[in-house]
Amino acid sequence: MAQHPIVVATDFKPRSDRAVDRAARLARDTGRELVVVHAVENDSELRGGETLKERVASVMPEDAGAYRCLFPEGSAPAAIAQAVEDEDAFCLVIGVARYNTVGDFFLGTAVDMLLRRSPYPVLVAKERPRASYDHIVIGTDLSDASKRGVEAAVRMFPQAQLHLVHAFHVPYEAYQNAEYVRKELAASAQEKCDAFTAKLEVSPACREKMTMELVEGSPLTAINKMIAKYDAHLCALTSHGYGGWRQALIGSTVSDLLKTLTVDTLVIHPKHESGD
Structure with a gap:
């Protein structure tokens, strides 16, 4: 055992x-x-x-x-x-x-x-355990803390397919200026996503089946979209990231996030080292 x-x-x-x-x-x-x-x-x-x-x-x-x-x-x-x-x-x-x-x-x-x-x-x-965690959605803010959280999730569930998602926000002013501004913001965010996944210390087999998607909107919108797309029964989050995820996971809004997500939710401390 x-x-x-x-x-x-x-x-x-x-x-x-x-x-x-x-x-x-x-x-x-x-x-x-x-x-x-x-x-x-x-x-x-x-x-x-x-x-x-x-x-x-x-x-x-x-x-x-x-x-x-x-x-x-x-x-x-x-x-x-x-x-x-x-x-x-x-x-x-x-x-x-x-x-x-x-x-x-x-x-x-x-x-x-x-x-x-x-x-x-x-x-x-939150859910009755009707299925194993074959697909896991992981919200990421692309920080080092989030990187460690993703790597911990890989160690915890090596057989699962992980679906990383990053939410990006287009300011109202960008819509007012021109469509190309929005496209530039999306392209910049995609470059950061690519750099993030390239730094992940995971096996080639895990990397091959892992997905990374960029979604415009709030973190909650992005997570729910991926949960529905992959029929995932688990969402994983890192407890002490930065930027939008930090706001979502520290303080009173942690209750708001867990109140809204209807699937099981795994909160990982970024410094945790999961045992084999």
């Missing part, structure tokens, strides 16, 4: 089901151990009639296979983050706090804190 387990956090509520189901599938797909973490924030949980291991068993899918349980005590964000670090996890899988309608996801305080602070990849499971 590969090192670096899949760690999934659960509070035993229905909202955690998608995270648990996805983590179990990901563990099977990658041949990794599955570790289920529940943070004990209240001593009353330890005095209940049903044991914590029994509660974990009650939320696991029938085909989960073997798994290990951890019950750290303390506030959920701190306890879960410490468990992930102690296990040197492949990634942490978590669910959103609440589902209302499509496109309306609420992270909650614990999830938001883990996304902001964890140096490990955090996978926010």
Whole structure:
């Protein structure tokens, strides 16, 4: 069995089901151990009639296979983050706090804190795991941090086809001047995209099946366009890039982005080194 387990956090509520189901599938797909973490924030949980291991068993899918349980005590964000670090996890899988309608996801305080602070990849499971991650859309701002994020995604999912997308913006003034100004801006952005992909440290086989597309509009528009085009079930983002992606991923708008994307979303710290 590969090192670096899949760690999934659960509070035993229905909202955690998608995270648990996805983590179990990901563990099977990658041949990794599955570790289920529940943070004990209240001593009353330890005095209940049903044991914590029994509660974990009650939320696991029938085909989960073997798994290990951890019950750290303390506030959920701190306890879960410490468990992930102690296990040197492949990634942490978590669910959103609440589902209302499509496109309306609420992270909650614990999830938001883990996304902001964890140096490990955090996978926010939104969909039921109907398929493996064969196609992954990666939003990139062409920064060095984004480069490291793409390379980490390649190490994490070597069998998947990665679809990189970069959004570029044409100022209103350019539309007012002439079409050739817009074309020049697009050509300049394309040159930067080509230079970015040329610098990626990936295998020839990975590079051959990787795509890189330039899309005019906002980062969200670009991502959704690629998700629809490739029927992707996972979008990967780097947590600390620059430019537009930095604005999309730091501060309160991280909740807005994850609220809008309807597919599972993987947030990668740019300095993370994924284990094999």
